[in-house]
Amino acid sequence: MKAALLGHGTIGVGVDRIVKEIPGIEIVRVLALETDEEIIGRHTFSADDILGDPEIDTVIEVMGGIHPAWEFISRAMEAGKHVVTANKAVVAAYYRELLALQKKHGVAFRCTAAVGGGIPWLVNLSREKQGDRITKIGGIMNGTTNYILSRMDLEGIAFSDALLDAQKLGYAEKDPSADIDGDDVRRKLSISASVAYDCFVDEQMIPTAGIRSVLPEDLRAAREKGCVLKLAAFSERLEAGISACVAPFFVPRERLLASVPANVNLISLTAEHAGELCFSGQGAGRYPTAKNVVLDLLDIVSGVRCFYTEAAAPAAVDNGSTPTAWYFRTVSEDFPEDLVSERSGSSAVTKPLSVLEAFRLLDELRKKDPAVFMAGILS
């Protein structure tokens, strides 16, 4: 395999270093904003040097962002090159287009590192579909928020202090919005659900609440119920469509999900024959993520020429069933009393509400109280 890297940041450097030890794979060209010792002689400022080079059979996109990543990836596939990417944003945004290009050109398109970093999630999800039917997926898909919530839970510190530490450790970016508002998880759930159910679950259709306004008292409220607060994603295959949402959840302390430490991710699937299978590991970080990119490359070397699914018909999203109790904390005085089952100071636990109803209520309350906080309560 003669491959080229688009991007030489955290993951790109990791991929390049791991591949150096692997016979049969060579990274012959590296697109990067600046050159350095490791890529001297292979560096280029121009994507054309890679996309137009017929010697290069595989393109590894690890630059991040949607543009120009989408243009480069699509041009690569149109030129008959295999593509491996770790970029969840571009995969979620152009899911159907990427799948169509992959099928049209018969190349491999793999993105295992895009969901769960170093966890072999998508590849196992795809494998477990064989001779079985996936009925549910979900879990903790973002290490930054799990780190923040773990610190807040263990040490009682404020959100802002935990976020600052996460930034110092390189777990959170300078602008942490995508992580703390749940958009990163939403993309990962969109990709995972689309693969799991062989359809297209548009990220825009997934109700998403983050942890930006979480307070230590919310974690205490979880603890009083024997739970731990976690930002999680859940999706289920239902009669009328696919349910899917991203939100903070009170997770009973004895559940595996409650024990996921620091910046670790844990993602699970439930299938009719296999039952529930959980996969956990580093959800980010140079080498774990790069390792999954390299495994994608090795799959291609061994002959893989596909994506994780062949179908991408738009799925109906149905968040109207399977009601559960929700925790709300708000200074707004307009909380509808008829929905309350339990009240304590500025917080309330609702009677069972569907995801749809809970997010409608959240939207209403947010108009009066931008710092309203909501969490589902798992039983």
Place this chain on the structure above:
Amino acid sequence: MKAALLGHGTIGVGVDRIVKEIPGIEIVRVLALETDEEIIGRHTFSADDILGDPEIDTVIEVMGGIHPAWEFISRAMEAGKHVVTANKAVVAAYYRELLALQKKHGVAFRCTAAVGGGIPWLVNLSREKQGDRITKIGGIMNGTTNYILSRMDLEGIAFSDALLDAQKLGYAEKDPSADIDGDDVRRKLSISASVAYDCFVDEQMIPTAGIRSVLPEDLRAAREKGCVLKLAAFSERLEAGISACVAPFFVPRERLLASVPANVNLISLTAEHAGELCFSGQGAGRYPTAKNVVLDLLDIVSGVRCFYTEAAAPAAVDNGSTPTAWYFRTVSEDFPEDLVSERSGSSAVTKPLSVLEAFRLLDELRKKDPAVFMAGILS
């Protein structure tokens, strides 16, 4: 694929039913002690009808036990047939012979269901070795004992009552020795470590302690240290060889391993690039286990012609390093005082001891007190 089943018990029936839904795989013959509606027309009492039939390209051994499973599997490979088995006993006992036969005849030999039941453990372990180096493996590999210890922990009931319930639910066999004495886990660790480190870790070399003599007070002692008692297996790649042992362990309550419920298994690997990856799911049961057998078949259909490793040179077992504290409970008065760091009634916590030292002490104490109980203490 034209396959045949050797055995039509719990797993065999599951495999047969799942395969019925899969185009391209046909189970044309079933060796079973009795016939029934599901296998009428395909049933035989004679293995020769399968092993001698050149039309059959793949043999699925789900009869269990070492003999005649070994003879049938080896004859199948000698006849150029692929073999899939869920039988850990025969794989652990004839590991090197099976690997040699697989290589000699260039057939596929797969046994994913032999370790972890429905968990895709061996296949991921094998995958993660690529471009990486496995340094540690371990976890909870037996659902029966995890169920028993969970019940004892949650309800304070006696071992014998929990065992009886496990037997009623079909989690434990009539003779539960292999589960409760740790031999089942030892076999799984032997196979896993051999695959992980590309060598042969003989099951006979793995020090093993079970839970036959566990008392509610041992679980209370664990709880007082903020731990949960679990029967677990651990192995590490060291300078001088491979460390490996099976024993009850005090697992800190906040660890993922401590939250593994009922009859679930959780197995993890640590690799230099990937970091720690955990896999959990049903460690037994008809459909989860059969599903893994079927995935092995599908791998063969897609061209897999190998085992999970090519090397099986005997490994030196080195359990002399990485000392830790151990909990002992014994009525013997000969517990060496110089090893004690903490004493409470009939139990003691030792100063840090290597696995070798701890098991030597256990053997000594057992001469005086057959009901002595030992557990490692994880930090």
